[in-house]
Amino acid sequence: MHTFHKRKIIVVFLGSILLLLALIGRLGWLMLGRSEYYGKKAQDLHERERSIKAERGEIWDRNGTVLAANRTVCTVSVIHSQITDPERVIRVLTEELDMEEEKVRARVEKRSSIERIRTNVPKETGDRIRQQELAGVKVDEDYRRYYPFGNLASTAIGFTGGDNQGIVGLEVQYDDVLQGTPGKILTMTDARGVELPDAGESRQEAEAGDTLQISLDVNIQTYATQAALQVMEKKQADGVSVLLMQPDNGEILAMVNVPEYDLNDPFTLETDTVQMSEQEIQDARNQMWRNDCINDTYEPGSTFKIITASAGLEEGVVSLQDKFFCPGYKIVDDRRIRCHKVSGHGSENFVQAAQNSCNPVFIEVGLRLGVERYYHYFQQFGLLEKTGIDLPGEAGTIMHHPENMGQVELATVAFGQSFQITPIQLAATVASLINGGKRITPHLGVSIWDAEGVLKEQLEYPEGEQILSEETSSTMRYVLEQVVDGGSGKNAYIEGYRIGGKTATSETLPRSANQYISSFIGFAPADDPQVLGLCVIHNPQGVYYGGTIAAPVIRDIFQNILPYLGIEKEEIRKKDGASIQ
């Protein structure tokens, strides 16, 4: 054997060693130098984050009655690879969950990493299944939103979706407060996503959401809802909205939009959905969830004369004793605008004109102010802006541009036509005009409590501007009390109470449809308003005058809630006053 063979064998060996050493160097670089980078990437790949739902905060009414809470429900699922006795699993689950055996069997026998058998299982059932200690059966607890009062104040409260997120109403407005912080469980999984049993898991607990207390009063809301339902049924109306608020601070005591819907089952429509397309069903649901008090605008009609009167009195273009004559119409430019009383109210002073809700007189007051000053007051009273209520989807005012406003437009605006505002805007504005002249922000949210029941935050609303002098405000209270005492609002009169208010009947667009909106806005006591109510009846059949059908609703509600609110009758107050003297 030649020595060069040996030499060359050694060369091959040394060459191999060299290459192997180079590879070891490469390994060292990968495993030490790049270890952090690749290790992190690998970990990201292996770790699965499972979130733990946070318990959603409750919603309470002003007295602490629970309006929205949570119920523990369970999700039952099976892990195929862990099942040892499939027949027993199928039998127990079929019995406990009250399901068809084939359905359960199909899911139990399906070769998948995890198969959901049923969600929203009551906690008791979940506990019973868990006690059976079936291998491969998982019972996960979950929270589900629950509304103890069903459909009470549904359009205001709103509901949540499957992921604990608010969808409409207060639930979405205060989502940040209510939601809490979800926790998470980090687990290691294999490539198919199956959790590794022996790999430790790290847990980060969920933080429950805060409780929201609102100004609504369940009793008042319930009564207002009943009253609204009654008149809706009696007048075959499309819908009735009732708003009750404290005129001094804007706290809403009741917000009713009948028909309401069931918050515990918000997706089911009242009507038959067989013939409806997917889009139609969704539209119908959105319609059902609408809060007419804030989502929709309407022509306010004669209730808006309160605004015209306030502006006229404040500006001094009219006084209570001013004499007017109503021939049943008023000519503005080339138009002849009729009064609702065709024969005319004849001779009357301003208070009587208010009692009569006389259109020509209010047109006259509007014209005396002129476009510029009228628009100025419209703006000053806050009517151009949104009220800022703490509910989603507030509609804005639809109003003429001042440069496009002629005498005719001014005249129609003066008695509440040719522009649109929301019911909440009307209520908030009138409340501000009669409460001494301070603009208020209507609202529901009052305070926030943490999960342990400790007060966390008192919600605050912007300090309102003085939009009307106290003197004029007081005059307005007097005028509106006269309307109820002996005018068109007399149906709202309650023996022993001083009540102010104004009726309205407006025809919806298009006028040819002959559909009406009847409304009444009232407050009590007239000399020191503590509650203000607005009732809006959409498309009533038969008699549609606001004074005839809407005023009694507010009277009915006031009659019941004034004593409840601790507002005593006038004679009693007088007697008390006398006894003190």
Next chain:
Amino acid sequence: MLLITVLVLEISGLVILYSASAYNGRVRFSDAGYYLKKQLFAAVLGFVCMWLISRMDYHKMAQFAILAYILSMALSGAVLLVGDTYNGSRRWLSVGPLSFQPSEFAKPAVILFLSRIISRKEKMGNSIFSLIWCVCLVLPIVALVGTNNLSTAIIILGIAVILAFVSRPGYLQFIWIGLTGIGFIALFLSMEQYRLERLVIWKNPEAHEKGFQTIQGLYAIGSGGLFGTGFGKGIQKLGFVPEAQNDMIFSIICEENGLIGAILLLTLFLILLWRFMVIATHARDRLGAFLAAGIMAHIAIQVILNVAVVTNSIPNTGITLPFISYGGTSSLFLLAEMGVALAVSRWQNRQA
């Protein structure tokens, strides 16, 4: 010494294989030991073969070299016609419940065949023609195997070149061969789009969808660090590294046993190569020397290429890690080759 090293390698190989394959076995065959059992069967068979061969006179064995070579060509040809396809490659011949990979047989056959041819040509001319002739001898089998198993063809070609190198005194012409080889590889790569694609993946596997296997291997290696996650505790083998029991098994070793474990394993291979070198240089005759050198070349090429692929040092090509990766045929013939090396070693001891 060689026997002990082989034993240690084979046993640690089986243990590692079990760790790497238990998940895939459980998922696919509901049996964590599925791969281990098959491999164990091949290993036992292999050790028997090894023992038998080590008792034989390798000179007598060499008389069947041409027959073995022709047989391996026949089998490689047969697999093209009637082979079974697994994982997209037609590489297996089935005989009853057993399946057999002819390309694995081709490697020892070529070593035996070339060693015999070269050793018989006592006066090897130094002309380039005898060298080319030597490579030409193996071209038929390289072509046959290469049609569906490029990696094995490269290994066979590599063994042939190294044997030619060892058999001839010069160096310069091998540098030329090396350069032409690189030229050929470049030409070969540019011929097919998918081969060029491999190059692109190699440069930046993370940016490429098909770099998945490479990336998962790198994740496994990187997760290992100095000491590894602990034996059996790797996660990447749980379906992340595709076919963790095959070509990529070294990445699992790195993940579980760390840099230390990887270096230990490579050291075992180094000892093995060293032993082959010692046997080759101490062989009594040229046949024994070439046989041992061929086996050394085989193991060296496979280990280096495998580790290079797993560490993404070269573009991806499917090469198994000797004694460790799953593969019955491979295991059987590797052990048979060890038997040959042992026979050479035994012969030289007896003569001395």
